[in-house]
Amino acid sequence: MEKIVIEGGHRLEGTVAVSGAKNAALPILVSALLTEGWNTFHNVPDLRDIRTIKRLLIDLGAKVQTSGSMVEIDASGLNSYEAPYDLVRTMRASVLVLGPLLARLGRARVSLPGGCAIGARPINLHLKGLEELGALISLEHGYIEAQARSLKGAEIYFDVVTVTGTENLMMAAVLAKGVTTLRNAAREPEVVALAEALNRMGAQITGAGTPVITITGVEALKPTSFTIIPDRIETGTFMVAAGVTQGNIKIMGCEANHLRAIIHKLQQAGITVEQEEDGLRVVGTETISSVDVKTLPYPGFPTDMQAQFMVLMCLANGLSVISETIFENRFIHVSELQRMGADITVSGTAAVVRGGTGLTGARVMATDLRASASLIIAGLAAEGTTEVSRVYHIDRGYECIEKKLAQLGGHLRRVPE
Ligand code: EPZ
DSSP: OEEEEEEOOOOOEEEEEOOBOHHHHHHHHHHGGGBSSEEEEESOOOOHHHHHHHHHHHHTTOEEEEETTEEEEEOTTOOOOEEOHHHHTTOGGGGGGHHHHHHHHSEEEEEOOOOBTTBOOOOHHHHHHHHHTTOEEEEETTEEEEEOSSOBOOEEEOSSOOHHHHHHHHHHHTTSBSEEEEESOOOOHHHHHHHHHHHHTTOEEEOBTBSEEEEEOOSOBOOOEEEOOBOHHHHHHHHHHHHHTTOEEEEESOOGGGOHHHHHHHHHTTOEEEEETTEEEEEOOSSOOOOOEEBOSTTSBOGGGHHHHHHHHHTSSSEEEEEOOSOTTOOHHHHHHHHTTOEEEEETTEEEEEOOSOOBOOEEEOOSHHHHHHHHHHHHHSBSEEEEEOTHHHHTTOSSHHHHHHHTTOEEEEEEO
8 A cells, every 4th residue: 555745834836737527537438338339538537436437347348448538438248237346345436337237238236335434325316216217126135136128217306416316317317218307416517517428429418407407218329429527626626735835826627617616615715716718826825714614515515625625724713614414424534634733623514623723744544535635735734744544545536646736846755655
């Protein structure tokens, strides 16, 4: 295993480019299962999770070719409908193959993903929706056994907004007979991107980005080419890193329209965020203001930015209340930040951050993807040296984060643990 060693106290300056969005690339690569022939996807990030999903697609019989950030997938030779336990447990987004396999083969056998560090992560709404489309679902020996002679359009209502639930059912419905309506659907940009990719394949989807998505089933889809949208969470992570080091950076290739809630909260905290012709300019400040944040489904403040924003609040000049409404256990980073001197009190779904204590370097352990990012950001701001172990968590969702931050003047290096 490896760790990242960070020398704190260096301002970030210069220009950095963001990669394609992990959470858009995952469902879009999977959507190739719905077609026969070569699909070409551009701006695909090189991440552990992307390598995992490519391995799963190959196991299902697809051909996958990668050249830099271009990935080509041909699912003509689909010859399996099983997503095995050892793969799904390493990446729960593998459940996204459920919908396409049912739509294409009428059969799917997918290991139940189980929980993860941030919560139980149930998929009951995925399964309920697939049953409403006519699938027969049973749970046996830790596996979801799903089959459907044919899927029929239905009215589906999500009790809770679910991103991959919306994506799974969208992909199941595109070849179903008749019209499917998804109500209380997720509005994330990654959902919109998937709908755009599917429509380029010949699907008929309207309403993506609103709470009501309508899918009119078609006979078949054809392969296409598509460019993955930029990663709004990677972008937000760099913005906070600039904020905690009083830096001045330009972020290239990002999409400001996907960042409105993040930009708003950073500006409230005193960080300057300005759109320049070829990127986003982010300038830190000596005095960071404490700001309350509540995580919500898009377009609210993203839960995937909660841990990173908390570090900024540790350096602010007052009290801030950070409420996590999406996942039940997403304050794991708090105990590690406390070891760096942060003054944070967790009570239920809220964390009260008393800023102004400053942070000191320490040996800390990453537990999940975004918590790891917050520990690296804390290390950039801390006085002294921070060692973040188990960085395989961060490699799931960030492409060479230490190289990109070092390119901005951060003092980081990756060493064997
Ligand atoms: C997606 O996870 C993202 N992952 C997560 O990003 C992100 O944190 C999350 O959406 C929320 O924005 C991918 O897109 C691959 P949900 P997902 O279903 O789809 C409950 C990262 O760091 N729920 O929107 O699994 C669930 O328990 C990752 O990149 C049910 O109750 O999240 C949670 O409380 C972490 N039943 C809430 O809904 C279901 O069937 C939102 O979960 C499904 C979800």
